[in-house]
Amino acid sequence: MSLLNRTINEIGDLHAGAMEQARKRLDSLIKPPGSLGVLEEMAVRLAGITGNPLPDVQEKVIIVMAGDHGVVAEGVSVAPQEITAQMLPAFLTGKAGIGVLSRHAGARLVVVDVGVAGTVDCPGVRQRKVRPGTGNIAAGPAMSVEEAVEALEVGIETALAEIDRGAALLATGDMGIGNTTPSSALLAAFSGCSAAEAAGRGTLVNDQVMELKVRAIERAIEINRPDPGNPLEVLAKVGGLEIAGLAGVILGAAAKRVPVLIDGFITTAAALVAYKLQPRAGEFMIASHLSGEQGHRLLLEQLDLAPVMHLKMRLGEGTGAALTMHLVEAAARLVREMASFDEAGVSGLEEDKIMV
Numbered sequence: 001m002s003l004l005n006r007t008i009n010e011i012g013d014l015h016a017g018a019m020e021q022a023r024k025r026l027d028s029l030i031k032p033p034g035s036l037g038v039l040e041e042m043a044v045r046l047a048g049i050t051g052n053p054l055p056d057v058q059e060k061v062i063i064v065m066a067g068d069h070g071v072v073a074e075g076v077s078v079a080p081q082e083i084t085a086q087m088l089p090a091f092l093t094g095k096a097g098i099g100v101l102s103r104h105a106g107a108r109l110v111v112v113d114v115g116v117a118g119t120v121d122c123p124g125v126r127q128r129k130v131r132p133g134t135g136n137i138a139a140g141p142a143m144s145v146e147e148a149v150e151a152l153e154v155g156i157e158t159a160l161a162e163i164d165r166g167a168a169l170l171a172t173g174d175m176g177i178g179n180t181t182p183s184s185a186l187l188a189a190f191s192g193c194s195a196a197e198a199a200g201r202g203t204l205v206n207d208q209v210m211e212l213k214v215r216a217i218e219r220a221i222e223i224n225r226p227d228p229g230n231p232l233e234v235l236a237k238v239g240g241l242e243i244a245g246l247a248g249v250i251l252g253a254a255a256k257r258v259p260v261l262i263d264g265f266i267t268t269a270a271a272l273v274a275y276k277l278q279p280r281a282g283e284f285m286i287a288s289h290l291s292g293e294q295g296h297r298l299l300l301e302q303l304d305l306a307p308v309m310h311l312k313m314r315l316g317e318g319t320g321a322a323l324t325m326h327l328v329e330a331a332a333r334l335v336r337e338m339a340s341f342d343e344a345g346v347s348g349l350e351e352d353k354i355m356v
Helices: 003-010 016-028 038-050 070-074 083-092 097-105 145-164 180-191 207-224 231-238 241-255 265-277 279-284 294-303 319-337
Strands: 059-067 108-115 167-175 260-262 285-287
Touching (some): 038 319, 059 083, 059 097, 059 145, 097 319, 145 241, 167 241, 180 294, 207 231, 241 265, 265 279, 279 285
């Protein structure tokens, strides 16, 4: 059995018993029931994911997958493709957005070249290139099914290695000029929405480039005819190498019962691929924020995920997921460290009737 199939088969359900214990614990704490809102919901979800009613988030890791896209030949991006390779050193030296925010979160940053078109000569970047960029999806498939599986397995292997090193919380990030176009194509292919509904402006996209982008997505769907009932085929025909790698990270985390934070538009497209491959994987995802990309809301609706934050961010790189790490850690600390009425010696109050 392949690593991909084995990983998919290992993904189970949330642990109902641990979730119920976490709920009871939260209701016993010195506060009005439910008064911590989403943090309480998150603590219960963490309990279900880990099987521990008192979840503990210690080591945090952000995994950024990088890849390039042949569809940039259609003029869908103002930025030149060379920027993908040039940005990776800035990630690892802490100068780019994700470098700053991973440091702020106290998270280790892992950067993987799964499909950058050029040579990445940067110490610290993990070299796992499946091929140097995808094909132009407006003219044919992005990659073969075999290459899609290989990229998925790069992601799985990366996630498993970090979990073996002690990671208790993973976050996903992306880098790839032009990658909002295949992400939009994946959304259109899986949901049936139009190219215009799926497409966002990405980075520095004017009206002329936006029109080219919509046309490229329309041609990608028309030429490749991806079958939404066959997720691997959809990924291979209109996806991206870093998107496949990120889907693999999500599947690997779910198989090992480790929570995984989804970032913005591109990583949520990857999350949708992972979900289509194994619907149970959706239970192990936490949506960090709602991106400024118009299609992001549609992707989250497909996954039935509610974003934790609304900050109008659209940088990608894992920046929104990095910011949300603090909230995930806070949720775990509250259920684990906050005192109950009995533990705090607070009496004379009926806990289920407290209102403030």
